[in-house]
């Protein structure tokens with residue numbers, strides 16, 4: 528039996544096991560039983576068969592000494608999105624638009640409005656004609672206050688601030 532290729536393959540295997548343990552999960556060397564180490568050694572010396580050696584690897588995997596992470600596709604999750612009520616939003620003559628003015632999000636997204644202006648504002652959902660509807664309606668938001676609403680259904684949602692009704696924003700849910 529030619530020993531060299533076998534020794535080399537053991538080295539490669541040990542090396543790949545350490546790569547696995549480094550890159551996938553930490554495997555504690557102290558949790559590798561003595562008989563496993565001996566089996567690896569004896570396999571290198573041609574004393575134990577390849578089958579026994581592979582059984583030993585199987586033992587290490589089954590006993591979570593070698594931890595293989597299963598590849599799991601990330602599940603798309605609803606994201607949180609912010610709409611900033613910027614400084615100067617109250618000023619009818621200024622830019623100060625909601626940022627973004629039309630927020631586009633997937634269904635299930637929680638939207639947070641943040642009042643970055645120096646005066647209070649509120650968020651009132653309105654219908655196509657500009658009439659307030661009870662869908663998402665915030666109390667007055669002081670500077671730094673936040674208001675959240677989760678959009679579960681597709682559609683184009685309009686809102687305004689009842690204190691400054693010239694400020695109209697959109698949330699488009701697809």
Ligand SMILES: [Cu+2]
Pocket residue numbers: 616617647648649688689690691694
């Ligand atoms: Cu306002």
